[in-house]
Amino acid sequence: METFELARLNLTSPMVLGFALGIVAALVKSDLKLPEALHAGLSVYLLLAIGIKGGVELGKAPLAEISAPLLVTLGIGLASPIWCYAALRGLGRFSAVDAAAIAAHYGSVSVVTFTACGTFLDAVGVAYEGFMSALVAFLEVPAIVVAIFLARRSTPSTTRWNETLREVVFGKSNLLLLGGVAIGALAGPAAEQVKPFFVDPFRGALTLFLIDMGVIAARRLGDLRTSGVRLVAFALGAPLVNGAIGAWAGELAGLSVGGTTVFATMVASASYIAAPVAVRIALPEANPALYLTSSLAVTFPFNLIVGIPIYHAIARWLHA
Amino acid sequence: METFELARLNLTSPMVLGFALGIVAALVKSDLKLPEALHAGLSVYLLLAIGIKGGVELGKAPLAEISAPLLVTLGIGLASPIWCYAALRGLGRFSAVDAAAIAAHYGSVSVVTFTACGTFLDAVGVAYEGFMSALVAFLEVPAIVVAIFLARRSTPSTTRWNETLREVVFGKSNLLLLGGVAIGALAGPAAEQVKPFFVDPFRGALTLFLIDMGVIAARRLGDLRTSGVRLVAFALGAPLVNGAIGAWAGELAGLSVGGTTVFATMVASASYIAAPVAVRIALPEANPALYLTSSLAVTFPFNLIVGIPIYHAIARWLHA
């Protein structure tokens, strides 16, 4: 299919349209917003569903097949925050702690962006390795820890490391992802029983969630005025660079075109669930407006709307 | 099928039985009640699901086919609050502002009543135009604006019109309906992806929601004692009159028997989601006990239990 046609398909998917509805709602100052509890509940559902899906596939996949992707995932999880940090310090001229805080987000992964990529590929009929969602669980944490270390290497004493580690490893989102993977892997075929709840309605639930994400993202748009061009430039450039690197690495790791697309999207995406909480605690002096606005209000919509088709085009080009 | 048989089928539908359960729960002073957040979440789900369903069909339907029903919808949206107002002033002898407030509710539409009608027709195997739910979005707003104008025509200055318009047009319920229509229309076949979430479980979710509606309606029954016979008379008479007019108009607009039934139900129903909020703000001196009790505690149950089969009978008679 033509890249342009793919972009169109992506833009008219219910998920992206839902996100757009949320943005519109926020811009017209509507009172449309999911109840707090429903938003949290949907997050739990999405994370768990992704984990279970990945776990079932992980259980099937031969170790040989997944070892390379797993290593590459961990490698990028450790390396990407470093190059993001360097760019933010050098080009962006951000303070060490702000640079590290932002790097933690861009080194980690956005589960919703990952999911949107999966539904995009399903819609356009491109297959991808089922165990990819298990990789998400392994990409989420390392970058956050590395980035915090970068900020604290001068004064490591001041950080309560074990507390920080607990925060990220046992935090809601990571525990649900890993827990889901474990459930899926252990239950194996028995996981079929929960398919009508965790698989079939998944995209609809994601659409509902994305409406709320649109509202949240749009409410942050205001901060853009104050946040400066350098932040916006990074928030648009980083996903493209990281996406390209991710695509290249995924192809090296022997992933299919679909898998490469997903992996590129993972690397290109910026966390806004696990990272913000951990960073807020570990680097309290960092300015949340910077890392939340860039990841939530710029990079997330960018990936959702134009990034994913671009990474897919790169993946197809690499496999051509 | 016999009208009586249809009524029986309606009464033993899970939705109506769920509504009855809610009423019983409230009457025996049970603590049964959905959590606030779940009630709000279900409302969002129902509104969005209806919108999407209507949007998909709207996308398919030739403009020629829908233009007549659309015009009739807008026409009745503008006219019905006027005749309701006249009746409430003349026969009901309500104050101008109370009459206008009540008229806003009866001129607008109850999304849940509309939905119950759809499930009723599905159950009895009568087809109806799929784009009907798109019409709901266009019937909801005009009546509210007209009614508020009726109350304020003497003192238009005191109303902040743009604020009032924002309130109704960008209010949760209208935005979700219109947004859903847009999503459905733009996504077209791609909307299939979210069917297992927005279509298949729809009636079950509605049943759960109706249990809560039963509790809420029953809790208002107490107000009936104080609200007087004239209000109750209107709350029972208006749906019958409006339903008959709606059936006649729907038949004129070239709708099928099913479509005519749905349209009659729309016109017969009284809003209790969009209207109350807008009216509370625009006509604060109106007594909420009057418009909430009549629409929620009398007209809604009446339509749900006996109204819908009656409107269907009228529709069949008109098409005979």
Place this chain on the structure above:
Amino acid sequence: METFELARLNLTSPMVLGFALGIVAALVKSDLKLPEALHAGLSVYLLLAIGIKGGVELGKAPLAEISAPLLVTLGIGLASPIWCYAALRGLGRFSAVDAAAIAAHYGSVSVVTFTACGTFLDAVGVAYEGFMSALVAFLEVPAIVVAIFLARRSTPSTTRWNETLREVVFGKSNLLLLGGVAIGALAGPAAEQVKPFFVDPFRGALTLFLIDMGVIAARRLGDLRTSGVRLVAFALGAPLVNGAIGAWAGELAGLSVGGTTVFATMVASASYIAAPVAVRIALPEANPALYLTSSLAVTFPFNLIVGIPIYHAIARWLHA
């Protein structure tokens, strides 16, 4: 299938794995926990779904077939709190009011344990009478009333009986169960309409709910240290004894192997939804730590993990 194999199947079911995830989350002090409103919403959903399922089957079943199981259910509902009370007084040396409070929980039934048993049997492909879930509704209440009477027989005056009865009979959980049964029985085939909401996603929803139950149960584990061996001994012994009696009674009542398993599980299980609320009000001087810890932190996990396969083994042995 081998009992051991069945136990393995049970342990690797998504539901039990979900429960384990919740326990782990609580033990590592994770912030993983469902929002209050979602937990309450899932409870409503599960109770209603069970009731409807049972009601539909009840409507089909010939009175002859269900009268015996119904009588046995009521009989055990009245008798089991008495023998539990005696054991708690005699062997456990608990105060009269504490013994009665605990007996109320073990005489009543845990809906979630019942449900887990059903999903276990479905998974291992053993059929059971569909009307079992209707019996749950009849087993829940009597034991609570009997137990409260045991505590108050000396000073009956001090209890407001009608209030206590209202509390249990019209309490959320009982009303939803009975209401669901009524809806299912009256709707009959029409209940098919809500199957995609109440039946298909049921096990997945249960898995999500059990994660939260795991968190809640694990948080109570701390109380075990203070609660003493005699309580733990009872919490482990009672389900085995009651389960055996239940299996024997179920077999007498002419239930199938599957039905006997379910019935044994019902009798073996301890309530932690209906009973605690009623007991807290009717027997305020009883120590909640005792009845909540035993039923929630010991007996519930015990039944879920090892109890159910054991009761199934007993049932098969009785039918051999």
Place this chain on the structure above:
Amino acid sequence: MRSPAGSTPDPVQTVVLKRVTIVAEAVLEQRLIALIRDCGAKGWTLLDCRGEGSRGVRASEWEGANVKLETLVASAVADTILARLVRDYFEHFAVVAYVQDVRVVRGDKYI
């Protein structure tokens, strides 16, 4: 600072009343509302909350944790409420109650 809409409104007449706050396990919600009405309270505001104190246990997880009930009343009514609370609930239930003076707008309607 002042509203563009409005000329300065005149000062508001207020009345000093007692605000009684009761924090208790959620299972008591209906009973506590009945109690304060019974003692003469004209209204109340209730908030869901969670907490810990000398007794850690709640009647049921599904009932939610605690509720915080606030009522604006005359001094005499406040005393009756506290006395009734102590008599009926303090012994066996998880309850905390305290009183503050508050200056209430149009306070007369709550007496």
Place this chain on the structure above:
Amino acid sequence: MRSPAGSTPDPVQTVVLKRVTIVAEAVLEQRLIALIRDCGAKGWTLLDCRGEGSRGVRASEWEGANVKLETLVASAVADTILARLVRDYFEHFAVVAYVQDVRVVRGDKYI
């Protein structure tokens, strides 16, 4: 008792301010926030709640019941807020408002 981490910190300087509490039907949420900001409040805290008073009715069940809006302000601002409330909302809406003195840490930043 003291934190293992910490040596005794020095006493904290506080400022006495007014805490204005407004309980009203949820439909007024945005308007009340605008009102207090407009009167000079530098911040606010809002809680969802339910309640009963002289008027029993809410604008819509789906809007939720009531909201409780609290703001820490200087005495003059408090008076303006109350006056505006009485003028704009007391007649037709379900609203309750009251004021208390509170000792606020670093209170100067709220004036």
Place this chain on the structure above:
Amino acid sequence: MRSPAGSTPDPVQTVVLKRVTIVAEAVLEQRLIALIRDCGAKGWTLLDCRGEGSRGVRASEWEGANVKLETLVASAVADTILARLVRDYFEHFAVVAYVQDVRVVRGDKYI
């Protein structure tokens, strides 16, 4: 007015304590509870809320907005809590704290 059930109960003995209220971003919930316990608080009540102040930003939307933590303590404990708050959280976090006198029923058990 009086309960049908009850003869007039005797007046209740109360103790004047400090009520410390802390409003902060939800991510601090567990830490703030630990802090007040550590300073000697015997109990606490926590409410979910949202709000705005000098800093507008929250750590994560999914974490919910703010929490309001209230604790009834002796005057000395109140001072320690405020001092610890200022030292550990006021610089970098969105936190507001204030103190009021309250008359607590059976207040001795909170000291």
